[in-house]
Amino acid sequence: GQNIDQPTEMTATEGAIVQINCTYQTSGFNGLFWYQQHAGEAPTFLSYNVLDGLEEKGRFSSFLSRSKGYSYLLLKELQMKDSASYLCAVRDSNYQLIWGAGTKLIIKP
Amino acid sequence: DGGITQSPKYLFRKEGQNVTLSCEQNLNHDAMYWYRQDPGQGLRLIYYSQIVNDFQKGDIAEGYSVSREKKESFPLTVTSAQKNPTAFYLCASSIGGDISGANVLTFGAGSRLTVL
Numbered sequence: 001g002q003n004i005d006q007p008t009e010m011t012a013t014e015g016a017i018v019q020i021n022c023t024y025q026t027s028g029f030n031g032l033f034w035y036q037q038h039a040g041e042a043p044t045f046l047s048y049n050v051l052d053g054l055e056e057k058g059r060f061s062s063f064l065s066r067s068k069g070y071s072y073l074l075l076k077e078l079q080m081k082d083s084a085s086y087l088c089a090v091r092d093s094n095y096q097l098i099w100g101a102g103t104k105l106i107i108k109p
Numbered sequence: 110d111g112g113i114t115q116s117p118k119y120l121f122r123k124e125g126q127n128v129t130l131s132c133e134q135n136l137n138h139d140a141m142y143w144y145r146q147d148p149g150q151g152l153r154l155i156y157y158s159q160i161v162n163d164f165q166k167g168d169i170a171e172g173y174s175v176s177r178e179k180k181e182s183f184p185l186t187v188t189s190a191q192k193n194p195t196a197f198y199l200c201a202s203s204i205g206g207d208i209s210g211a212n213v214l215t216f217g218a219g220s221r222l223t224v225l
Contacts, residue, residue, distance in 0.1 A: 043214075
């Protein structure tokens with residue numbers, strides 16, 4: 001079967017750096033997405049990786065290794081507003097999105 | 110501003126009743142989707158539509174129905190046949206059903222359905 005694994009919950013300190021990992025086992029690969037979702041709100045798009053390597057976008061970066069079935073989202077200079085769930089999703093060989101359960105990130109002052 | 114509007118935000122239903130969740134977008138997107146979100150699980154696709162008057166079942170379509178009579182609208186009906194309908198429902202859209210490139214999803218704010 002297809003599977004996306006993410007840690008359920010992480011805690012970090014304001015101003016620090018946190019890395020959220022995502023490992024996947026899917027039927028084929030056609031891109032990996034990260035979305036941010038604040039409690040009770042709509043998920044919003046953060047990043048898209050289809051080739052190996054690091055994509056940087058301001059305080060957020062996303063890394064992909066297709067050979068290892070692995071990605072991470074790196075958040076720098078953490079702010080309280082970064083407290084949210086972070087969803088990893090992989091598009092498989094049928095171009096269907098497979099979603100992880102999300103990682104709840106708690107930022108402490 | 111362009112976006113997706115879902116209504117109602119909260120909905121309570123008695124067992125045996127059908128309810129319809131509204132989803133309207135003004136982004137001029139061709140593709141629209143309905144997802145269900147349950148605690149501890151990833152988003153699960155209920156139905157999707159790539160063009161007006163056409164839609165396909167997702168992974169968990171049983172007990173749900175949809176229509177796509179207008180490009181802007183993609184309502185979801187939760188029927189009494191859905192055994193466990195209490196969940197958070199998310200509507201999304203993307204520029205095209207074409208899967209090339211990122212094809213980023215834009216989500217609505219969600220509708221929380223509770224069956225009493």
